Amino acid sequence: MSTGRLAGKTAIVTGAGSFEDGLGNGKATAILMAREGARVLLVDNRIEAAEVTAAAIAEEGGEAAVFEADVANEADVKALVADAVRRWGRIDILDNNVGIEAWGRIGEITDEQWDRVFRINVTGSMYTARHVIPVMAAEGGGSIINISSTASRKGGGLATYAASKGAIEAMTRALALDHGRENIRVNCIQPGAVYTPHAWAKGVRPDQDDAPMADWMREARKNAAPLGVEGTGWDIGYAALFLATDEARFITGVTLPVDGGLVL
Known part of the structure; x- marks a missing residue:
């Protein structure tokens, strides 16, 4: 695609993979950015999942490539950044979607649980920012979008996850301050009760990784927010798309709840 609000730009989306039966935040974000003309590097630790997203983008005429990586491994992050630069010569957008509970x-x-959650959620986002920022600065700027969670504000039963997401929000503000003069905007999206494969897998009991979310739980999550609707990956993707465009040129250091009003 040669037209659109992101025409000529290159985006890296981590956690971009998803299978046919699910729509994760990363997959939705990648598809929307490609629709707006961005060339997207789809990063996931499951290459076959990233290829599903790539196929969806190709079917719509967009441009994407896949890269298998563990963002908690700095060598992998260096390699994926180098791959994006080798392919397209620049990086304009970084969207950090990887997270575990x-x-x-x-x-x-x-x-071990504490260390693993922080290693993937916080250190992974730090590594991608560390290696993307110099590339963005050399090209005149860019947009970094981190993903936290309303758990950072009301994370009962998820102490480790909540703490990691609070750290991501704090890191977002620090990076925005440190790199604003390089025309690098850094913002954060705070999803609420969004129905994604990640939520699906943990929907009935924490020890049932393959269990679909029960209907009663989906209904309870939906009704917990003032709008009374269930969020999807598209809701997070549209927010990320806006923050990536020049329409958000005067916005940095913000944590944006996308939650149907849940945190109220």
């Missing part, structure tokens, strides 16, 4: 109150989780 650990259920339990602070006295119930293990040190």
Whole structure:
């Protein structure tokens, strides 16, 4: 696609993979950015999942490539950034979607769970920012979009996850301050009860990774917010798309709830 609000720009979307039966935030974001003309590097630790997203983009006439990586591994992050530059010569947008949970109150989780959640959620986003920012600065700027969660404000039973998402919001503000003069905007999206494959997998009990979310739980999540509607990956994707465009040129350091009013 040669036209659109992101024409001529290159985006990296982590956690961009999803299978046919699900729509994750990363997949939706990548598709929307490609529709607006961006060339998108689809990063996931499951290459076959990223290829599903790539096929959806190609079917609409967009341009995308896949890259298998573990964002908690700095060598992988260096390689994916280098791949984007090699393919397209620049990086204008970074969308950090990778995240995992650990259920339990602070006295119930293990040190290993704590370390793993922070390694993937926080350190992974730090690594991508660390290696993308110099490329963006050299090209005159860019937009970084991090993903936190309303759990950072009301994360009962998810102490580790909530703490990691609060750290991402704090890091967002720090990066916005540190790199604003390089014309790099850094913002954060705070999803609420969004029905994605990630929520689907953990919907009935924390120990049932393959269990679909029960209808009663989806209904309870929907009704917990003032709007009374269930969010989808598209809702997060549209927010990310806006923050990536020049329409958001005067916005940085913001954490934007996309939650149907849940945090109210």
